[in-house]
Amino acid sequence: MKATENILEVHDVIKSFHDPVTVQVLKKVSLVVKRGEFVSITGKSGCGKSTLLYILSTMDTDYEGEVMIDGEPTRGLSGERLARIRNEKIGFVFQFHYLLPEFSVLKNVMLPGLKLGKHSTQEVEHRAMQRLRELDMHDHALKSANQLSGGQKQRVAIARALVNDPLIIMGDEPTGNLDSKNSGNVFDIFKSISAHHEQSLLVVTHDNDFAARTDRIIEMDDGKVVG
């Protein structure tokens, strides 16, 4: 595989909200993310950056235009197929950790891997442990998610996003709930992911310091890419 391969391609995406009146929030957005690239999307609140991210994540299917993930157009695919793409090729980190309190930290990380079904349970457990170790969370593997601090939870959430070795990791304000120290930690983790594993990162943030340190900044304003 070439290092310049396009992991994510977006052509002329238009998104409108219809309630209560029709408002176009994305106006012909186009962008490309290459393998191993660390890209941030910034812009004012309400400029449509999160809306764009959820379209790219395949979770929002109500849009016009074309989104290609790993060369495969996602428009019109079945819910099953899209779920499979999210499972296999995309890792998510949100502002809120969304760990399941009923499961242990390890099981939380393992769930997407078990769903993928590519490896045996032992293998998935081994890989999950490895991710936790990389994030220095392996000591907490058997704790319940409720027993961790905010920064720790976010690190577990990152481990969960990484467990299936996705092509791209998408983040929606992943540092939004963290203090500057933890925020710096998360950035370092992201940076090393893109450097060592050749995985792409696409992070929506309004933290300008965070954005400034990424490879490329996509700036949005009023539903359009401005820079």
Next chain:
Amino acid sequence: MRLLLSIAITLLRAKLKQSVIAAVGVTFSITMFVTLLGFMNGLNGLLDGLILNRTPHVRLYNELKVSPQQPIEQAWAQGTAAGADSAHHFIRSVKPKDELPRLRNATAIMQALENDARVLAVSPRLVAQVFFNVGTVDLNAQVSGVDVMQEVRYYQFRDYLVQGDPQDLVAGQNTVVLGKGLADLMGTGIGENVQVTTATGDRALLRVVGIYQSGLADLDKVQCFANIKTVQKLLARPGSYFTDINVKLKDILSAPALAKEFQARFDVDALDIQTANAQFETGSDVRNIISYAVGVVLLIVAGFGIYNILNMMIYEKLDAIAILKATGFSGSDVRRIFLLLSMVIGFTGGLAGLIFGFVMQNVVDNIPFITAALPTITTFPVDYDPKYYIIAVTFALLTTWIAGWFPARKASQVDPVEIIRGK
């Protein structure tokens, strides 16, 4: 699927109290369902047995009746055809012939029936009207001459014999088993002699060897049993003289058809059990419908409980649903998780219900139930047929599946973007 099941079970364990309450609802209804059906059908069996055990599936007999076509009408028809004026005749009917109520050719008929593959047992009967002479009073009674061992084997004769042994009836000549009511009226008991007078005026002395109680008081006042040879001797008739042939079939449902066939083939009258006892079947059906209705209503109530609990759980678990979907679980995976959750509640609740149901059936089975009408019954009757357990479990799974389906569908339609962006 195993992954989905383990997620479902983990979610259940996190809400253990609510899950247990939902399962207890199912357990309660299944327990009631199984107990009620077992009890109702035990009762049905008992009540049906009262009549059906002792009733032959097909009874062959010779009925006294007027000629279906009166001779005068034949003559009349010929006369009118020949052009005679219309006139009126005063001859109403020809009375029945003075004919013995015996079955003609009874031995040959029995032979033929015994060779018929559809027939389980054939037993002859000779029914005689007699009077028992008690002091100056004559009591009207009916003595049935029976093949005692056939009666014991196929008509539960022994169950209704409250005193005495059927063997005595086989062995002894001039022995009789009296109905309980009749014996009480005569103030007599086992070992005593009673005097009988036949319709033709012959007298004989019979020794009482048993007391019979059918549970139908009117019947017990007139019904007596004796060895068929004794009755033949009493009536001074030969050994081939029978008034009835009782047939027990392998398949009771074929009785109406076979009754018609025998009637045509042997030129006798035939009465099948369904025609003779139509009201019993209706009673059983109604009792069955009532118990099924109660059971199903209970299950539906339990279903609503499950529906409520699942609905609540889905609202509490919106975050979990959203993240499962974001990390690659499809809508149908989520639906399956909640359906499985519901089915686990239904299955465990149902299984516990079966166990409690069995216990309750045993409890009912041991409640004393003593009635003079039913000499062989000491406790409430219960039917332990596994059929009811299978029906109960099927119903339980079906109800919980339906109760789980709607909340599960709602969960599968949760839009993760809405949940995640809402935070």
